Amino acid sequence: MAAEGADLLGAQAAQAAGSAIVCVLPFPLDEYQRDFSSPAAATALRSLFESANAHLILPGERTEGARSYERANEVILANIDLLVAIWDGKRASGRAGTGDVVQSAISRRIPVIVIAPDEPSRPTLLTAPDEEELANPIALDLARKPLNLAGLVSQILSPPQGRRARQGLIDLLEEKNNYRSIRFEYPLLLKLFGVGGMTKASTIATRPDMNDRSTPAANNSCSYLTPQRELLRDFGRIDSLANHYGRIYRSSTTSEFLLTIVAAFFSALAFILFPFIAGISVVTQVLVNGLVLLDSMTRTTQRWQERWLDYRVIAERLRCLQFLRPLGLGLTQSSAPFRRHSESWVEWYIRRYERALGPPHGTIRTSDIAHFAKQLAEKEIPEQLKYHRANFRQIWLLDRRLSAAARIALASTIVVAGLFGISAYYFGGTTRVPWTPIAIVVFFVLPAMAAAFNGIRAAADLALLAERSAMMAAALARLRRVILSTPMNYDRIAVAAMRSAGIMGDELGEWRFVLESRRTRAQHSRTSWRSWFSSRRHRKADSDTPGKS
Numbered sequence: 248m249a250a251e252g253a254d255l256l257g258a259q260a261a262q263a264a265g266s267a268i269v270c271v272l273p274f275p276l277d278e279y280q281r282d283f284s285s286p287a288a289a290t291a292l293r294s295l296f297e298s299a300n301a302h303l304i305l306p307g308e309r310t311e312g313a314r315s316y317e318r319a320n321e322v323i324l325a326n327i328d329l330l331v332a333i334w335d336g337k338r339a340s341g342r343a344g345t346g347d348v349v350q351s352a353i354s355r356r357i358p359v360i361v362i363a364p365d366e367p368s369r370p371t372l373l374t375a376p377d378e379e380e381l382a383n384p385i386a387l388d389l390a391r392k393p394l395n396l397a398g399l400v401s402q403i404l405s406p407p408q409g410r411r412a413r414q415g416l417i418d419l420l421e422e423k424n425n426y427r428s429i430r431f432e433y434p435l436l437l438k439l440f441g442v443g444g445m446t447k448a449s450t451i452a453t454r455p456d457m458n459d460r461s462t463p464a465a466n467n468s469c470s471y472l473t474p475q476r477e478l479l480r481d482f483g484r485i486d487s488l489a490n491h492y493g494r495i496y497r498s499s500t501t502s503e504f505l506l507t508i509v510a511a512f513f514s515a516l517a518f519i520l521f522p523f524i525a526g527i528s529v530v531t532q533v534l535v536n537g538l539v540l541l542d543s544m545t546r547t548t549q550r551w552q553e554r555w556l557d558y559r560v561i562a563e564r565l566r567c568l569q570f571l572r573p574l575g576l577g578l579t580q581s582s583a584p585f586r587r588h589s590e591s592w593v594e595w596y597i598r599r600y601e602r603a604l605g606p607p608h609g610t611i612r613t614s615d616i617a618h619f620a621k622q623l624a625e626k627e628i629p630e631q632l633k634y635h636r637a638n639f640r641q642i643w644l645l646d647r648r649l650s651a652a653a654r655i656a657l658a659s660t661i662v663v664a665g666l667f668g669i670s671a672y673y674f675g676g677t678t679r680v681p682w683t684p685i686a687i688v689v690f691f692v693l694p695a696m697a698a699a700f701n702g703i704r705a706a707a708d709l710a711l712l713a714e715r716s717a718m719m720a721a722a723l724a725r726l727r728r729v730i731l732s733t734p735m736n737y738d739r740i741a742v743a744a745m746r747s748a749g750i751m752g753d754e755l756g757e758w759r760f761v762l763e764s765r766r767t768r769a770q771h772s773r774t775s776w777r778s779w780f781s782s783r784r785h786r787k788a789d790s791d792t793p794g795k796s
Contacts, residue, residue: 255292412591
């Protein structure tokens with residue numbers, strides 16, 4: 248903010264050292280200069296402002312008091328990875344003071360380098376406590392540590408360590424744009440049950456308002472025109488990749504269950520056509536199960552599920568940036584940007600991508616607020632509402648129809664069994680029933696169909712996903728009603744934008760949790776079986792060793 252005192256001195260020193268300078272002012276420059284006590288300081292501010300690489304002027308008013316400065320501080324904190332504070336460690340004497348900014352940064356998990364005025368040569372690091380530090384009997388809000396500047400910068404800028412942690416980032420950088428998929432199982436399943444085409448993945452390339460999003464309003468000088476176009480392009484690419492891997496992952500899991508029906512059908516045919524070949528049905532089942540196992544191994548080694556979820560998270564966070572950036576806000580306000588031990592490559596990538604777009608710049612006028620509110624209430628939220636409502640209808644109908652098909656298959660098995668028993672009694676034996684081959688096929692296929700349909704419902708968590716889409720649609724609809732019925736100022740539209748981003752982030756987090764928890768349970772089950780066999784082998788080896796019982 249280049250306020251008079253340490254703030255202005257620090258900005259001048261940074262500029263002299265060759266750093267880029269971004270000024271965030273709570274008022275227009277002429278009004279802000281009234282805060283300075285001397286003409287020399289006001290002149291220094293104007294000189295710094297005019298030579299700054301970028302500047303963002305917020306629509307503050309004097310009548311708001313300290314709130315204008317708090318708003319500027321919030322915008323600054325939303326666009327930084329690290330805070331340097333000249334601070335004596337005391338509470339702020341008034342609102343929006345240094346102490347308040349430091350505490351707000353810590354609550355957002357932004358590391359703070361503290362330079363004490365009485366010991367300027369010994370800067371310390373102030374961060375939110377780690378889990379292992381919570382047990383220490385210290386005042387956590389004042390727990391300063393020795394500063395290792397090189398290590399701190401490396402933690403902020405470097406992606407997560409280790410090949411496994413970086414594998415997703417490597418995959419994204421090596422993705423090709425001309426990918427193709429021959430997987431058709433999941434789209435086929437939707438068509439078979441009459442729910443195909445009810446919802447479509449929305450990509451930037453197919454949106455009619457693409458040009459509207461990248462074209463600034465006539466009265467809006469805070470449009471980030473070039474970065475916004477780059478953001479649209481990259482969002483479209485990653486969104487398309489997420490759709491691609493989601494389709495092949497769902498097709499792969501669907502094929503596991505559909506192949507059980509195919510295996511049952513061909514086993515029945517083999518049993519009927521080649522009864523003289525012993526075990527022909529077993530051989531058929533083994534071959535189909537081999538295909539399922541090969542497909543499952545390919546799905547795991549190619550990381551289809553992980554890529555789908557990771558790319559979907561990135562795409563949705565970039566979608567949020569489209570309506571947060573014009574307000575000077577960022578994703579760091581809705582997610583912790585500095586998780587030293589648990590940050591994933593996705594969080595790192597989103598944070599670094601956001602910084603690479605450049606700093607906020609321009610002037611946000613009071614007249615721009617209505618434009619931002621209209622953009623959010625009439626484009627961004629309705630688009631999400633349309634998707635979630637269509638997704639709810641599709642998944643809910645698919646779940647109901649799969650459940651009904653499974654019940655019908657089981658009921659049909661019972662009916663056919665009863666009819667076959669009556670026919671056998673009437674004809675004097677099962678071998679004399681003329682439709683015995685049909686009965687055999689039915690007895691093989693119908694139970695397999697019931698198991699497959701219920702398996703698809705359970706594996707896809709259709710009921711839970713439908714519930715989540717309904718909840719997201721309800722939350723977004725409520726938010727839209729509030730935006731349309733409430734007079735908007737900057738603070739209200741900023742809260743609405745962050746709330747919208749939060750709703751979208753919560754939905755992704757819960758969805759990801761469901762799928763990852765299932766994978767964790769499967770891994771735990773495999774580990775338990777390996778441990779059981781290993782313990783059995785060791786016990787047998789001990790019992791076979793002479794001298795041991």
